Amino acid sequence: MTGKLEATREKMRLIDREIMDLIEMRTNLASEILSSKKEMNKPIRDEEQMQKVLDRASSLAVEKNLDVDSVRQIFEILIQMSIEKQNEYSGHMNVI
Numbered sequence: 179m180t181g182k183l184e185a186t187r188e189k190m191r192l193i194d195r196e197i198m199d200l201i202e203m204r205t206n207l208a209s210e211i212l213s214s215k216k217e218m219n220k221p222i223r224d225e226e227q228m229q230k231v232l233d234r235a236s237s238l239a240v241e242k243n244l245d246v247d248s249v250r251q252i253f254e255i256l257i258q259m260s261i262e263k264q265n266e267y268s269g270h271m272n273v274i
């Protein structure tokens with residue numbers, strides 16, 4: 179019994195690790211995104227793009243039979259993390 183529970187928890191641990199790696203990869207794109215925005219003289223926050231990301235996440239959640247509100251909340255946090263990281267870089271780079 180415990181063996182099976184522990185085996186399943188080990189699978190979850192590996193998935194959590196992958197999620198963490200993907201969050202890191204997504205957040206680290208802030209640097210590239212910011213330098214493109216700097217070139218194009220665009221602000222960090224882009225409401226239209228945020229809506230696209232949230233709509234895409236909601237559609238995928240429906241497709242995968244996941245709770246749409248929960249998935250949207252996760253993506254709202256990911257977007258916020260990206261904005262914060264861009265603001266952080268922006269402060270360092272003294273731009274926008």
Ligand SMILES: C=C(O[C@@H]1C=C(C(=O)O)C=C[C@H]1O)C(=O)O
Nearest residue numbers: 222223224227228231256257260
């Ligand atoms: C990453 C970007 O910057 C911000 C963060 C977004 C995101 O994390 O998906 C979307 C729009 C912007 O407010 C972007 O403009 O694409």
